[in-house]
Amino acid sequence: MEIKKVGVLGCGLMGSGIAQVTATAGFDVTVLEAEQRFLDKGFSGIEKSLAKFAEKGKLKETPDAIRARLKGTLKPQDLADCDLIIEAIIESVEEKRKMYASLDAVVKKDAIFASNTSSISITELAAATKRPDRFIGLHFFNPVPLMALVEVARTIMTAPGVFETGYAFAQKLGKVPVRTSDKTGFIVNRLLVPYLLDAIRAYEEGVGSITDIDTAMKLGCGYPMGPLTLLDFVGLDTTYYITQVMFDEFKEPRFASPPLLKRLIMAGWFGKKSGKGFYDWSDPAKPVPQDAALQGVSAERAGNVAPV
Numbered sequence: 301m302e303i304k305k306v307g308v309l310g311c312g313l314m315g316s317g318i319a320q321v322t323a324t325a326g327f328d329v330t331v332l333e334a335e336q337r338f339l340d341k342g343f344s345g346i347e348k349s350l351a352k353f354a355e356k357g358k359l360k361e362t363p364d365a366i367r368a369r370l371k372g373t374l375k376p377q378d379l380a381d382c383d384l385i386i387e388a389i390i391e392s393v394e395e396k397r398k399m400y401a402s403l404d405a406v407v408k409k410d411a412i413f414a415s416n417t418s419s420i421s422i423t424e425l426a427a428a429t430k431r432p433d434r435f436i437g438l439h440f441f442n443p444v445p446l447m448a449l450v451e452v453a454r455t456i457m458t459a460p461g462v463f464e465t466g467y468a469f470a471q472k473l474g475k476v477p478v479r480t481s482d483k484t485g486f487i488v489n490r491l492l493v494p495y496l497l498d499a500i501r502a503y504e505e506g507v508g509s510i511t512d513i514d515t516a517m518k519l520g521c522g523y524p525m526g527p528l529t530l531l532d533f534v535g536l537d538t539t540y541y542i543t544q545v546m547f548d549e550f551k552e553p554r555f556a557s558p559p560l561l562k563r564l565i566m567a568g569w570f571g572k573k574s575g576k577g578f579y580d581w582s583d584p585a586k587p588v589p590q591d592a593a594l595q596g597v598s599a600e601r602a603g604n605v606a607p608v
C-alpha cells in the first residue's frame with residue numbers, strides 16, 4: 301500500500317516532531333488537535349526547527365515549501381482520506397482508545413493506524429478498533445527531528461504487509477527503523493528505563509550530586525546527556541507514567557518508580573517542559589541543578605555547581 305497522506309494526532313513535543321519530519325520527507329500531513337492554541341504552539345516549534353535546519357543547509361526545499369504540506373485541524377473528519385494515522389496524544393489508555401474508536405468510524409477502511417506510545421500495549425489499542433490487523437506501533441524518539449531511530453512494533457494481529465509498510469515508511473522519513481514486537485517498552489525503554497531509574501536511586505542514596513552523576517555518565521560512557529538531564533528532557537511525568545505501565549506488566553523492582561520521582565511529580569516538577577525537575581531550566585542554556593531543594597540543604601553543601 302502506498303502512503304501519501306498522513307494524519308498526526310496531537311501537536312505536542314512528539315506529534316509536532318513527527319509531523320515535521322513527515323512533511324519534510326514529502327508527505328501531506330494533517331495534524332489533529334483538541335484546541336487551536338496547541339496547534340499554534342506546535343507549529344511555531346516546527347517553524348523554528350525548520351529555520352534551524354535551513355540555516356545549516358540541511359533541507360532540500362525551503363521551510364515554506366515544507367510548511368505548505370502541513371495543515372492543522374480541530375475536526376476529525378479532515379483526516380478521512382489519510383493513508384496512515386500516527387497518534388501521539390497523552391499517554392492514557394482511555395484517551396487513546398477513545399480517540400481510535402472515534403476515528404475508526406471516520407477514516408477510510410484501508411488506512412493504517414499507528415501509535416507512538418512508548419509503553420502502552422499496541423494490542424490493547426488495536427482492539428479498540430475494527431481494524432486490528434492494520435495497527436502497528438511507530439515509536440519515535442525525542443527530539444524527533446534529530447533522533448534517527450524509529451521502533452516499528454507488530455502485534456499478533458498485525459498483517460505482515462502492514463508491518464512492512466510501516467517499516468518502509470520510517471525509512472522514507474530518513475530514519476533507521478528496527479523491528480520489534482508488542483512487548484511493553486519495546487527495545488529502548490526496556491533497557492533505558494531501569495538505567496534512568498537507577499540514576500535516581502543512586503542520587504537518593506548519595507552516590508553523587510546531580511552534576512556528578514550526569515558528568516560521570518557523559519564523560520565515563522560517552523553518552524550525549526547524563527541520565528538526570530535526560531530525565532528532565534524526556535519529561536518526569538512521562539517517565540513516571542512509563543514506570544507505572546512497565547511495573548504493572550513485569551512486577552519487577554527495576555521498573556518501579558523511586559520515591560523521589562513520585563515526589564517530583566506531585567510537586568509538578570516535570571523537567572524542562574515545566575521549568576523545573578532535577579534542574580531549574582529558567583535559562584535553558586544554563587540549567588541549574590536542584591540538589592539544595594531536593595535534599596533540603598544549602599546550595600554550598602549540596603555542591604550546586606554547573607554541569608559540564
Ligand code: 3HC
Nearest residue numbers: 349352353418440441442443445446447489524525530534
Ligand atoms: N530542530 C532542529 N535543530 C535542533 C533541534 C530541533 N528540534 N534541537 C536541537 N537542535 C540543534 C541545536 O540548536 C544545535 O545546533 P547548533 O549546533 O547550531 O547549536 C544542534 O541541534 C545540537 O544540539 P545541542 O547543541 O543542543 O546538543 P547536542 O549536540 O547534545 O545534541 C541531542 C542534542 C541530539 C538531543 C543529544 O543531546 C542527544 O542525543 N541526547 C540524548 C537524547 C535521547 O536520548 N533521546 C531519547 C530519549 S528516550 C525517548 O524519547 C523515548 C521515550 O519513549 C521516553
